[in-house]
Amino acid sequence: MPSPAAQPAQAPTNERPNARLFHHSIYSPRRIARARARRGLSVSVCLPARECARTVGQIVSRLAPLQAAGALDEIVVVDAASRDGTASVATRAGARVYQQAELMPAYGPVLGKGDAMWRALSVLSGEFFCYLAAATESFSAHFLTGLLGPLLCEPGVSFVKGYYRRPLTAGGLSLADEGGRVNHLVARPALALFYPPLAGVRQPLAGEVAARRSLLERLPFTTGYGVEIGMLIDAWREVGLEGIAQVDLEEHRNRNQPLAALTSMALAVLATIAARLEREGRLIGPASRPVGTGEAQLGSAPVERPPLAGVAVA
Numbered sequence: 677m678p679s680p681a682a683q684p685a686q687a688p689t690n691e692r693p694n695a696r697l698f699h700h701s702i703y704s705p706r707r708i709a710r711a712r713a714r715r716g717l718s719v720s721v722c723l724p725a726r727e728c729a730r731t732v733g734q735i736v737s738r739l740a741p742l743q744a745a746g747a748l749d750e751i752v753v754v755d756a757a758s759r760d761g762t763a764s765v766a767t768r769a770g771a772r773v774y775q776q777a778e779l780m781p782a783y784g785p786v787l788g789k790g791d792a793m794w795r796a797l798s799v800l801s802g803e804f805f806c807y808l809a810a811a812t813e814s815f816s817a818h819f820l821t822g823l824l825g826p827l828l829c830e831p832g833v834s835f836v837k838g839y840y841r842r843p844l845t846a847g848g849l850s851l852a853d854e855g856g857r858v859n860h861l862v863a864r865p866a867l868a869l870f871y872p873p874l875a876g877v878r879q880p881l882a883g884e885v886a887a888r889r890s891l892l893e894r895l896p897f898t899t900g901y902g903v904e905i906g907m908l909i910d911a912w913r914e915v916g917l918e919g920i921a922q923v924d925l926e927e928h929r930n931r932n933q934p935l936a937a938l939t940s941m942a943l944a945v946l947a948t949i950a951a952r953l954e955r956e957g958r959l960i961g962p963a964s965r966p967v968g969t970g971e972a973q974l975g976s977a978p979v980e981r982p983p984l985a986g987v988a989v990a
Contacts, residue, residue: 695837695877695920696830700822703829703923708821709746711828719748720802721820724776724792725810726756729765735808735815736769742817743770747824753810754779754796756786762810774799787979789883790903794981797892804828805892809883812928819925823886826921834891834919835911837877838884840928856881862942863905866949870958871909873917880908881945884925891915893985901941902948902978909952944978951977 712719721739725732732753739751753766753773763773776786779795786792793807806823819838826833842856859881868875881904894914898906912920953959954977 695874695917695922696826696833697922697924698822698826698830699924700818700825700926703818703821703825705742705745705747705817705821708742708824708828712748712824713746715828717804717828718802719750719804719806719824720800721748721751721806721808722793722796722800723751723753723766723771723808723810724756724789724796725753725758725762725766726789727758727760727762728810729758729760729762731813731815732762732771732810733765733769735810735812736766736771738815738817739820740770742820747821748806749802750800752796752800754792756792783981788900788903790897790901790906790978791899791981793903794897794899794984797889797984800889803889804886805889806886807883809928819884822923822925823884826923827886827888830921832918833921834888834915835908836886836921836923837879837908838882838923838925838928839878840882840925842928858938858942858945862945866946867905870949870953871912874908874912877908877920878922880905882928884928887911894983896980896983898948898951899979899981901944905945906948906952906978906980909949947977951980 723732723735736751736753739748742748743751751771753763753771754776755763755766755773756776763775767773774796776792776795779792780798783791783795786795797805804824804827806820808819812819823836823838826836842859856879859879863880864875864877867877867880874880883904885904885907891911891914895907895910897903908920950959
């Protein structure tokens with residue numbers, strides 16, 4: 677029997693049509709440091725990393741002055757057993773480095789980026805967390821201050837997403853705003869269809885996220901590529917649109933993957949959304965059936981780690 681069609685989510689009452697928008701320039705390092713000190717709050721920065729020796733040292737080096745200025749408390753790199761020396765580069769630059777397989781080993785092998793982010797919660801000490809992409813090129817400190825700004829300076833914000841221009845570099849040419857293909861072709865249309873209140877989120881797959889510890893510990897973490905879209909939907913369910921902010925970080929550059937390599941990412945994003953629709957009773961079956969396109973296969977819904985608040989951490 678065919679599965680019933682999925683229905684759009686109903687927005688919680690009294691919400692605006694879009695999450696609040698800010699520009700990074702209004703949050704200087706000094707403003708962040710003063711707000712953090714005034715409220716007595718601690719901040720942890722986490723960079724999940726895999727083969728990022730070329731970029732992670734520069735990122736940590738540009739975060740270190742912010743730590744010295746009082747804008748953050750700790751810089752942690754969670755390394756995926758990189759063979760290019762990522763861990764050594766990050767350590768020399770001043771980060772505290774963990775191997776992801778050493779964190780919460782009772783849960784078995786680490787299942788991708790989302791799993792590493794979840795396990796990192798067990799060693800981060802801050803009351804506010806900020807996840808940054810370790811593969812970012814030409815990193816600027818405003819990525820951090822921009823993300824922290826709404827959490828520290830705007831009332832009622834619990835979850836912050838960065839957004840930016842994503843150039844696509846190919847054959848020596850750089851095409852403005854042509855990057856982020858899975859974001860534009862899969863994630864945003866799916867949110868508009870099934871979660872209309874989130875249709876205004878400009879970069880739902882952005883790895884640049886800041887949030888309160890108290891919120892992240894209540895959320896499940898989808899393993900692999902589905903972590904960002906799952907975290908966004910689940911955060912919205914917890915705090916509503918008024919608790920979410922977006923910050924314009926201007927431009928983000930990193931390595932662009934070939935089109936064929938994006939299939940598994942797109943499938944993971946769709947499967948993560950489908951799993952939530954199924955959980956909500958708005959879709960029956962597809963998230964648990966084999967799905968495949970060409971060589972990319974996704975045999976079941978992505979594994980999810982439980983909210984850390986209910987987990988005993990060794």
